[in-house]
Amino acid sequence: MWLNYGVSDERGLVHISDTPRGRSDLHCPYCHTILIAKKGHVLAHHFAHDGPTCNPANRTTELPILPFFHSFTLHLTPKLLGQLQAFKDGRRSATHWLQQEHLIRYNEFTQRHELTKLGQIPFGMLSVNLFSQVHDARLADRHDQLDWWLHKAWKEGNPVARADAETDLMLYRAQWQRVLQCALYVVAIQTETDQFYKVGMTSRPIEERILEIQASLMPHIGAVSMPADMLPFCQNDQSPVCASVCPLFARMP
Numbered sequence: 001m002w003l004n005y006g007v008s009d010e011r012g013l014v015h016i017s018d019t020p021r022g023r024s025d026l027h028c029p030y031c032h033t034i035l036i037a038k039k040g041h042v043l044a045h046h047f048a049h050d051g052p053t054c055n056p057a058n059r060t061t062e063l064p065i066l067p068f069f070h071s072f073t074l075h076l077t078p079k080l081l082g083q084l085q086a087f088k089d090g091r092r093s094a095t096h097w098l099q100q101e102h103l104i105r106y107n108e109f110t111q112r113h114e115l116t117k118l119g120q121i122p123f124g125m126l127s128v129n130l131f132s133q134v135h136d137a138r139l140a141d142r143h144d145q146l147d148w149w150l151h152k153a154w155k156e157g158n159p160v161a162r163a164d165a166e167t168d169l170m171l172y173r174a175q176w177q178r179v180l181q182c183a184l185y186v187v188a189i190q191t192e193t194d195q196f197y198k199v200g201m202t203s204r205p206i207e208e209r210i211l212e213i214q215a216s217l218m219p220h221i222g223a224v225s226m227p228a229d230m231l232p233f234c235q236n237d238q239s240p241v242c243a244s245v246c247p248l249f250a251r252m253p
């Protein structure tokens with residue numbers, strides 16, 4: 001997971017989407033090194049250190065990311081995900097591990113193991129309502145866990161662990177707040193030969209985002225149109241162009 005936030009002396013935490021590409025006046029929230037905004041066309045936009053990346057920002061696990069937000073595969077290891085798929089397909093699987101991760105449970109009535117709501121998420125089996133319930137609970141759980149780590153670091157009198165835990169919690173809260181302020185959109189994109197869909201989130205007017213999408217696709221597939229009947233499926237009640245609520249997606253969390 002990439003670093004998405006930098007710290008400004010005047011503006012506090014600044015998200016990558018709110019700063020232009022290139023060297024910035026923002027600092028790493030963990031080590032205070034100056035950051036460079038990487039906003040290319042291949043990798044997800046992120047901040048890089050102007051120098052070596054510090055250890056807390058370089059973690060591949062345990063970064064304070066929102067559950068399910070960047071991946072519907074629950075950030076499971078490929079091995080565990082493979083076991084879950086095997087279970088769903090009725091093949092031999094490591095039920096003990098899947099149960100330990102709350103992905104499956106034993107049903108007393110049917111006397112068989114079955115996928116939990118959590119375990120159904122990677123396969124898109126939950127309704128929006130159920131997905132939101134699971135998601136909300138996981139968001140709160142993760143927050144409580146980060147809060148607990150901070151208290152633990154305080155108790156142990158470990159200043160380095162305490163500073164990292166404080167930053168983790170701060171970044172997590174900033175992401176959560178950002179999600180609540182964003183609108184989810186779904187747009188249909190029509191090329192000369194094909195049609196596909198883009199799902200995303202934005203805190204800016206949907207028209208602005210659509211112009212960006214069109215500009216970013218232009219070098220690859222040329223001019224695209226967005227059929228009026230699909231434009232926009234934007235679930236931000238404050239949006240002046242929000243004509244209808246997308247029936248497929250709910251506000252997250």
Ligand SMILES: [Zn+2]
Nearest residue numbers: 028031054057
């Ligand atoms: Zn750093």
